[in-house]
Amino acid sequence: MSDRQAIYDHIDANLDAHVAAIQSIVRQPSVSLEKLGMRECAAVLVESMKAAGCTEAEVVDVGDDYPGVWAAMDFGKPTTLFIYGHYDVRPVGTEAWTHAPFSGEAIPFGGFPKVVFGRGAAAQKGPLQAWLNAMSSIIATTGELPVNIAYLIEGAELLGSANYGKLVERYRDRLAKASALYGPKTAQDASGAISMTLGYKGLIYIELTASTAATGLGPQGGSVHSATAVVADNPVWRLLHAMATMTDASGREIRIPELAAVMAPLKPIEPWERPVLDAMRASAAGKDANGVIPGLLPNFPVRQFKEEMSTEDLLERYMYGASFNISGLRSGYTGPGSKSFLLPDSATATCDIRVISEVPADEIIAMVRRHLDGQGFTDIAIKVLAAYDWYQSSIESNLLQATLKTLDDYGCPRTIWPVQGFGGPWAHYAKVFDIPSLQGGGPLHGARMATSDEFLVVEGDGKVAGLATTERFYVDLLYRFAALQGE
Incomplete structure (x- = not known):
């Protein structure tokens, strides 16, 4: 045997x-x-x-x-x-x-x-x-x-x-x-x-936080009643304005020049890679993109994509294109039920950047930091959750x-x-x-x-x-x- x-x-x-x-x-x-x-x-x-x-x-x-x-x-x-x-x-x-x-x-x-x-x-x-x-x-x-x-x-x-x-x-x-x-x-x-x-x-996963602790403005150490907004600053506005400097109103155009330059180029296709990509495109032809692109769900379909193109082109864009996404926004009370009329002491946006680039992930995060500082948002804290090339x-x-x-x-x-x-x-x-x-x-x-x-x-x-x-x-x-x- x-x-x-x-x-x-x-x-x-x-x-x-x-x-x-x-x-x-x-x-x-x-x-x-x-x-x-x-x-x-x-x-x-x-x-x-x-x-x-x-x-x-x-x-x-x-x-x-x-x-x-x-x-x-x-x-x-x-x-x-x-x-x-x-x-x-x-x-x-x-x-x-x-x-x-x-x-x-x-x-x-x-x-x-x-x-x-x-x-x-x-x-x-x-x-x-x-x-x-x-x-x-x-x-x-x-x-x-x-x-x-x-x-x-x-x-x-x-x-x-x-x-x-x-x-x-x-x-x-x-x-x-x-x-x-x-x-x-x-x-x-x-x-x-x-x-x-x-x-x-590459996966860059970060949290951007505006807080009253960083600015000294607004309630310190906890939320207060929203009626006090007439006399106290709310850090949520601070975060929203900081986030608004990063893209145009649609969220499609990156307004951080260094980052836009990193995200724009598409990776060269290697000779051995071409037939693999062509096979993927052929398998997607004529199908609903909601059932082809990983992460999309046919029961929660996208009816209109960022660009009008074939499923195979959408699939190729998914594979090789770069994205800057806001995956979560939170502030105030986030538990079960509701707790109304709050003025919170902090606000956080969770973001992920996915990109194919030889620029290291740590340097891409530094670009975001430089942009915020240049726009006057030195108080916005960045917490790195993941930085992978x-x-x-x-x-x-x-x-x-x-x-x-x-x-x-x-x-x-x-x-x-x-x-x-x-x-x-x-x-x-x-x-x-x-x-x-x-x-x-x-x-x-x-x-x-x-x-x-x-x-x-x-x-x-x-x-x-x-x-x-x-x-x-x-x-x-x-x-x-x-x-x-x-x-």
């Missing part, structure tokens, strides 16, 4: 235990937005990593409420694979759940014979544990892996990954030895097709080639995105370490990550893979990557 077949047999023989491991991590709440269960979940993940065969595993405290997790599977190999992931999950939400949201039940659901049900099952606890399951079967069968693996898992991805840089700095020397960065994800849709993304825009991995890299060839072996159709509108540390640190990066790209299906009844498929339906197939795929992907690396 070959080693590979013995590993497959180990996966099959231990599949119930592998499902139970996913259930265990899903049952531990870890809602970063609510600071719920974060340290407890990090501890559960450490124990799961130790059980999977990690030679090192520890909770990493960087002085906030969102600890990271470091682990390693080190067998003294020349090649190291860097695994990115996060264990924080979205809030349960207000939509009704048919089962308890942290039950982790293994049940028939959504037309599938068996799923693991619960918040985080699909994004991203389940995929990470499925990877660990596959690695544990290799180690249990052969005693080692064909490459070393370094894991750096965060607990604040849904908040913008503000502390990931501190986590990286803690282990920079180890991570600098990595040859590629990979993140297990649910990348298979209900038809069985696999999504692969080769590049991500763009990056694109060549389809010719060993990691991407290993993935494509393994998908061929499994007969999986795929959609390859040359660039996605999202961004984060998985792209930024791949750029820092000059290594290819891939998130997902394997046969694993989950759904409803942003609403109620989230689930991860563990028994497929013929089109969608079951957990055993997913874990076999991870095994084959690792060995093929090792082979291409010359291991």
